[in-house]
Amino acid sequence: MYPTPPGRLHLIVALAALVVLLFVQQQRLVEIPDSGRVLHALPNAVHGPWFAIVSWVLALVVRRWAGRGATVVITAVLALGLAIGTEAMQKITGGDAEWSDVFFDMVGMSAALCVWSVREKLIPKRVGMTAATLLLLATQWPLLHPLLVDRHRDSIAPDLVRFDSKFARDLVASSSVTDIVAAPDGWDITGPVLQVTLADEIWPGVHLDDPIADWRRYSALDVDVFVDGATPLPITISVRLDHAPVDHVYRTFHCAPGPCHMTLRLADLFERDVARVNAVVIYSRRAHAGRSVYLGRVALRP
Numbered sequence: 274m275y276p277t278p279p280g281r282l283h284l285i286v287a288l289a290a291l292v293v294l295l296f297v298q299q300q301r302l303v304e305i306p307d308s309g310r311v312l313h314a315l316p317n318a319v320h321g322p323w324f325a326i327v328s329w330v331l332a333l334v335v336r337r338w339a340g341r342g343a344t345v346v347i348t349a350v351l352a353l354g355l356a357i358g359t360e361a362m363q364k365i366t367g368g369d370a371e372w373s374d375v376f377f378d379m380v381g382m383s384a385a386l387c388v389w390s391v392r393e394k395l396i397p398k399r400v401g402m403t404a405a406t407l408l409l410l411a412t413q414w415p416l417l418h419p420l421l422v423d424r425h426r427d428s429i430a431p432d433l434v435r436f437d438s439k440f441a442r443d444l445v446a447s448s449s450v451t452d453i454v455a456a457p458d459g460w461d462i463t464g465p466v467l468q469v470t471l472a473d474e475i476w477p478g479v480h481l482d483d484p485i486a487d488w489r490r491y492s493a494l495d496v497d498v499f500v501d502g503a504t505p506l507p508i509t510i511s512v513r514l515d516h517a518p519v520d521h522v523y524r525t526f527h528c529a530p531g532p533c534h535m536t537l538r539l540a541d542l543f544e545r546d547v548a549r550v551n552a553v554v555i556y557s558r559r560a561h562a563g564r565s566v567y568l569g570r571v572a573l574r575p
Contacts, residue, residue: 309419309423309483309486309551310419310422310423310483311416311419311420313419314416314418315416317373317374317377317416318412318413318416320374320377320381320412321377321380321381321384321409321411321412321413322412323381324352324356324377324379324381324382324385325381325384325385326385327355327382328348328352328381328382328385328386329385329388329389331348331351331352331355332344332345332348332385332386332389335347335348335351341393341395342395344389344393345386345389345390345393345395348382348386348389349382349386352379352382353382356374356378356379356382357375360372360375377412377414377415380408380411380412381408381409381412383404384404384405384406384408384412385405387401387404387405387408388401388402388405391405418443421440422440422443422444423483425440425444426440426444427485430485430573431485431491431573431574432571432573433481433484433485433553433571433572433573434571436453436464436465436467436568436569437464441453441465441467444481444482444484445467445479446479446480446481446482447469447472447478447479447480448474449469449470449471449472449477450469450470450472451467451468451469451470451479452467452468453466453467454466454468454567456499456567456569457501457567459531459532460499460532460567462497462532462569462570466499466567466568466569467479467567467568467569468565468566468567469565469567469568470563470564470565471557471561471562471563471564471565471566473562473563474559474562475558475559476509476556476557476558476559477556477557477558477559477562478508478509478554478555478556478557479556479568480552480553480554481552481553481554481555481571482551482552483551483552484550484552484553485550486515486549486550486551488573489545489546490575491545491573491574491575492539492540492574493536493537494510494512494536494537494539494553494571494572494573494574495535495537495570495571495572495573495574496510496535496536496555496568496570497532497533497535497568497569497571498528498532498533498535498555498566498567498568498569499531499533499566499567499569500528500531500533500564500566501564501566501567502530502564502565503530504530505527505528505529505530506527506528506530506557506561506564506566507525507526507527507528507557507558507561508525508527508528508533508535508555508556508557508566509523509524509525509526509554509555509557510523510524510526510535510537510553510555511523511555511556512537512542512543512550512552512553513551513552513553514543514548514549514550515548515549515550515551516547516548516549517543517544517548521554522543524537553571555568555571
């Protein structure tokens, strides 16, 4: 038995470490606490650059026994199989397998192989490096949209959402049927509003996730709704918190049919100097499933 040469041993160790880290990253075994839209999108943005590194190491291994041109082809085939395999593993580990992840893995692989081809003098340096740069930039697309959403969210403060914006759907989530429509007659709210047909679930309503987190400068939260139908509707406003003794605080209002203005005063509700808001949830009860309520304004008051 002959000892493994140091160079080959280092390459094997590096490859094993990269594959393990690739599995950890792809399967999202490491979670980032208190993460918002951008941090939630970060694992998707890491796919491309990380897979470029993995592809480069694969090319180093393949090049030991294959020619220059064959190395590119073989590496591409192996990398594709690895990308599909790691996504398939998410089915076993309970994750969400997404073809978009495979796509960005392949974009990252292509960037690595462009640089590799320059190294092996298969393509001109300017062409290869330009293509690699553009491909790596393209892998950051998953970060662009959440960055734009957060920029819009900050620009409309103290409103938490505006339904005349193309980003309204990114700021509001619901399992109920929702539609952006004109405000009902007899309401002083102008412009588009959100119609919510309450789902048949325990607490039907809407979530405003990752709003402005720091509420120290505000004294109250104002919510304007319009209740459809002929009978009153209970509506609860829940503020979900981080860095607080409780995970949420809430108040329930009993809205008569028609316009309903609700004010949630923040004084003594939670410690605004410490706590940070991660969501605002506006909901009713299962007994009112099928009824419609219109959400017109959700805004903080200085």
